[in-house]
Amino acid sequence: MAGGPTTNSESLRADSARVRARMLRAARERVAAGDLDLPMNAVAKAAGVGVGTVYRHFPTRHALLESLAAERFALLVQAAEQAVTCPDVAVGLARLLRAALEHQRGDPALAVVLSASDNACQETTELVRALAEAVDRLLERAREAGAIRPEITAEDVRALFCGLQRTVQVGGDTELYIDILLRGIRP
Amino acid sequence: MAGGPTTNSESLRADSARVRARMLRAARERVAAGDLDLPMNAVAKAAGVGVGTVYRHFPTRHALLESLAAERFALLVQAAEQAVTCPDVAVGLARLLRAALEHQRGDPALAVVLSASDNACQETTELVRALAEAVDRLLERAREAGAIRPEITAEDVRALFCGLQRTVQVGGDTELYIDILLRGIRP
DNA sequence: ACCTGAACACCGTTCAAGT
DNA sequence: ACCTGAACACCGTTCAAGT
Numbered sequence: 001m002a003g004g005p006t007t008n009s010e011s012l013r014a015d016s017a018r019v020r021a022r023m024l025r026a027a028r029e030r031v032a033a034g035d036l037d038l039p040m041n042a043v044a045k046a047a048g049v050g051v052g053t054v055y056r057h058f059p060t061r062h063a064l065l066e067s068l069a070a071e072r073f074a075l076l077v078q079a080a081e082q083a084v085t086c087p088d089v090a091v092g093l094a095r096l097l098r099a100a101l102e103h104q105r106g107d108p109a110l111a112v113v114l115s116a117s118d119n120a121c122q123e124t125t126e127l128v129r130a131l132a133e134a135v136d137r138l139l140e141r142a143r144e145a146g147a148i149r150p151e152i153t154a155e156d157v158r159a160l161f162c163g164l165q166r167t168v169q170v171g172g173d174t175e176l177y178i179d180i181l182l183r184g185i186r187p
Numbered sequence: 188m189a190g191g192p193t194t195n196s197e198s199l200r201a202d203s204a205r206v207r208a209r210m211l212r213a214a215r216e217r218v219a220a221g222d223l224d225l226p227m228n229a230v231a232k233a234a235g236v237g238v239g240t241v242y243r244h245f246p247t248r249h250a251l252l253e254s255l256a257a258e259r260f261a262l263l264v265q266a267a268e269q270a271v272t273c274p275d276v277a278v279g280l281a282r283l284l285r286a287a288l289e290h291q292r293g294d295p296a297l298a299v300v301l302s303a304s305d306n307a308c309q310e311t312t313e314l315v316r317a318l319a320e321a322v323d324r325l326l327e328r329a330r331e332a333g334a335i336r337p338e339i340t341a342e343d344v345r346a347l348f349c350g351l352q353r354t355v356q357v358g359g360d361t362e363l364y365i366d367i368l369l370r371g372i373r374p
Numbered sequence: 375a376c377c378t379g380a381a382c383a384c385c386g387t388t389c390a391a392g393t
Numbered sequence: 394a395c396c397t398g399a400a401c402a403c404c405g406t407t408c409a410a411g412t
């Protein structure tokens with residue numbers, strides 16, 4: 001017969017991956033509908049699995065949020081890396097700020113994950129590191145060009161991302177707030 | 188016997204006020220302990236009243252938060268009014284920013300109320316109006332002195348308060364973030 | 375008038391039982 | 394190995410019954 005332990009384990013894994021994808025899809029639908037609560041029971045029901053399965057894959061709600069945010073987080077990292085290669089470093093900074101805003105607006109889970117002080121998933125830790133690395137390179141270039149206050153760190157930039165997102169959320173004038181921040185970080 | 192409808196109604200009101208104070212004290216203790224959840228049942232139990240009584244006084248949790256925040260909110264309004272009378276308008280702006288941060292740090296309920304888009308209590312609406320009025324006067328003085336971008340409104344300042352608070356919460360360098368904002372709002 | 379607290383619905387979380 | 398879902402504890406909210 002085709003099938004031994006390997007095939008069996010693979011089919012288990014394949015099934016597990018399918019179940020995981022179903023849960024993420026269900027959770028994403030809720031978030032897209034504006035509900036960041038993500039009740040585990042509700043996610044389970046929407047995904048057609050038992051609650052225990054949700055907990056097996058995502059030990060905490062924050063772990064679930066991180067998994068949801070990962071995709072957009074990777075796009076933000078990409079944007080940061082592209083900003084580094086921007087000929088005009090000031091333009092790079094401006095693009096990065098816009099990208100940070102846009103991705104947080106596009107996925108509220110990302111806004112939560114970016115302002116969290118620690119991560120549940122290895123994947124997130126990796127993304128945080130990659131973002132910090134790209135931002136560090138951008139800051140270094142900006143310092144050399146005299147385009148930024150030299151004491152600003154990648155951690156500060158992350159905090160400023162979160163604050164800017166909140167400012168935009170509370171107030172109305174996105175362009176003004178971006179501009180205030182861009183001017184404020186100049187030397 | 189002493190007592191007619193008036194006395195009776197007054198004693199009811201007095202009792203009601205006492206009960207209300209007990210609930211607010213209980214809620215404040217929970218918030219001070221770092222718990223912004225404020226479960227209505229828990230507040231009721233801690234205050235030694237029935238849940239229905241909590242709901243009678245505070246129709247929603249946000250109404251409860253507003254009542255909690257009112258005291259600090261009034262202090263913030265005072266700070267804004269003092270900032271207006273500051274001989275050096277730039278110093279006034281800096282003091283106001285610091286006061287906004289300090290009061291939000293001192294009462295997390297205020298941070299929530301400041302970033303809420305609408306209010307449950309009349310009292311809060313009044314405080315919001317008073318703050319906007321003081322800030323408007325300060326902005327007017329700052330514009331005349333050429334100390335601020337002229338397009339910034341009191342609403343923008345409220346949004347910037349909220350964003351600054353978040354930045355500080357996520358990052359570590361309060362002084363840097365205050366300074367970035369102060370520079371950013373200059374013309 | 376105002377307060378109480380039982381009642382119902384819902385969510386978090388665990389864990390014995392299934393496949 | 395992995396999944397299920399009953400079970401228990403807790404919270405939101407309402408409303409009939411008390412004073």
